[in-house]
Amino acid sequence: MKHIVLPLTFAALIATPTFAQEADQGPSLMEQGLELFFEGLRDEMAPALDDLQQLADEIGPAMHGFMLEMGPALAKIAAEVDDWSSYEMPEVLPNGDIIIRKKPTEAEQEMPKADGQTDI
Template sequence: MRYVFSLLLAAGLLTAPAAFADEETEDTGPSKMEQGLQLFMDGLRQEMAPTVDSLRDWAERAGPSMRSFMEEMGPALAEMMDEVRDWTRYYPPEMLPNGDILIRRRPDPVPDQPEGEAPADEALPEGGTDI
C-alpha cells in the first residue's frame, strides 16, 4: 500500500509541470527579469565602451613590441621558469636607473627558529612593540 502511494505521488509530481505549461505559453514576450537583465547589460556595455576602445587601441600599439619581446626573451624566460621552483623566495623585480632589472632572492629562513618568531639579531628592543 505504501509503494502504491509513493508511485502515485511520484507520477503526480512528474505530471504537474505539464499541467501548468499551458498557462506559461500564453505570455510570449520576455519576462520582467529578462527585460531588466537586458537593460542592465545594455547599460554596462555603454559604460564600458570607452574603456574597451582604449584597451583595443593600446593592444594595437603594443602588439608588435610585445611580439618582438617574446621572440627575443621567450627562451630566456622559459629557462628561468625551469630553474626557479618557488617564486615566493624572491622579491618583486626592480628596475635600476640604467635599465637593468634585478630579481633579488629573499634570505633563507633560519631552520632552528620557529615560524613567526623574530630571529635573535632582529629582536625588538626592551619595551618595543611588534606591529
C-alpha cells in the first residue's frame, strides 16, 4: 500500500501548483488543505529526518568499511542461494561461529527418526 500512496502523494504535490495556475483562481479548499497537510507533515518529520541524517553520518564510514571487506563474500553467498525463505534464521554459537540451517522439507519432516534399531 505504501508503494502506491507515496508516488500519488508526490504527484499531488507536484500537480497542485499547476491546477491553481490553470484555473486563474486561488487554490481550492482541497488544495489549501493538502498544502497545510503536507506542510504539517514536513514539520513533524523534520526532527526524525535530522536524527536519521545524524545516524547515517555516524555509522556511514563503518558501513562503508564493512561493505568493502564483506561485500564480495556476501555477493558470493547471495549468488549461491536461490530461495532465502528455505533457510532458518542465523544462529550464533558461543564460539562466534554463525550457522544458517536449511529448513527441513515436508518429506524430511514426515520421515521418522531412526532410533538405532532395524525392524526385520
